[in-house]
Amino acid sequence: MDVEKRLRAAVQSYWDARRKNKEKQVQSGKIDAGTRGEVTGGTQMGALEVLVSDILCEAGLKKVDVRTRTALELPGYFRATKKWDLIVVSEGALVLVMEFKSQAGKSIGNNVNNRSEEAVGSAKDIWTAFREGRFGQFPPPFLGYLFLLEDCDNVKNPVVNKEPYFQVDPEFRGETIKSKERPRYKGVSYSRRYELRCRRLVLEQLYTSACFLMATNSPKTKITQPASDLTFQRFVAALQGHVVTFLGSRSA
Numbered sequence: 001m002d003v004e005k006r007l008r009a010a011v012q013s014y015w016d017a018r019r020k021n022k023e024k025q026v027q028s029g030k031i032d033a034g035t036r037g038e039v040t041g042g043t044q045m046g047a048l049e050v051l052v053s054d055i056l057c058e059a060g061l062k063k064v065d066v067r068t069r070t071a072l073e074l075p076g077y078f079r080a081t082k083k084w085d086l087i088v089v090s091e092g093a094l095v096l097v098m099e100f101k102s103q104a105g106k107s108i109g110n111n112v113n114n115r116s117e118e119a120v121g122s123a124k125d126i127w128t129a130f131r132e133g134r135f136g137q138f139p140p141p142f143l144g145y146l147f148l149l150e151d152c153d154n155v156k157n158p159v160v161n162k163e164p165y166f167q168v169d170p171e172f173r174g175e176t177i178k179s180k181e182r183p184r185y186k187g188v189s190y191s192r193r194y195e196l197r198c199r200r201l202v203l204e205q206l207y208t209s210a211c212f213l214m215a216t217n218s219p220k221t222k223i224t225q226p227a228s229d230l231t232f233q234r235f236v237a238a239l240q241g242h243v244v245t246f247l248g249s250r251s252a
Helices: 003-028 046-058 108-131 190-203 232-251
Strands: 073-075 081-083 086-090 093-103 142-150 209-215
Touching (some): 003 046, 003 209, 046 093, 046 142, 073 108, 093 108, 093 232, 108 190, 142 190, 142 232, 190 209, 209 232
Parallel strands (some): 093 142, 142 209
Antiparallel strands (some): 073 081, 086 093
């Protein structure tokens, strides 16, 4: 399977789905504020989910064990259940859990912190549930995180941090702004913030592997992968390695 070709098609499907959702809103006369109407249909990440599902099946998993639409609820620790985007349950074992998230439109800055809180909270919840024996297994499942960000000018511009009392993490500061008072910094862009978040989710062992993609919203979308440690190819290799390890443990 040509993974890169399938990835381009899946990302293009994402933009097509958003446009179709928006068109349905217009036709019905019920238009959500901002870009909400584009995502109300809830199927925009479907092609990416199918792509990952195909990759898992080619690695050896049974198609019936890979879930992307229904029966996606798993127990948590701080809440009774959470509905994930893709899960794999095989022979009574939780093999893999995945989140697919995206951000597009002019209001990207409004959701940066929310997306971070969601990612950290969901990971903490499921790992604590695993510790408490909710899945009755060992070794632990693979926890994956894929994030798609619209590639546009407003995600690449510096974003100034408000620091009334303490300075932010140096990674978020960006270039220095000349000032007679204490040092001030331009702040890094939203794209850089999302990249840092994906990387740190893995470094802090909240997720087994993460992928960070940027793509233009155009008839022929262009995909950019700004971080070599967060590429789709590397993410796929991690998925395949986990599946091989799991199947090997079952046949031993």
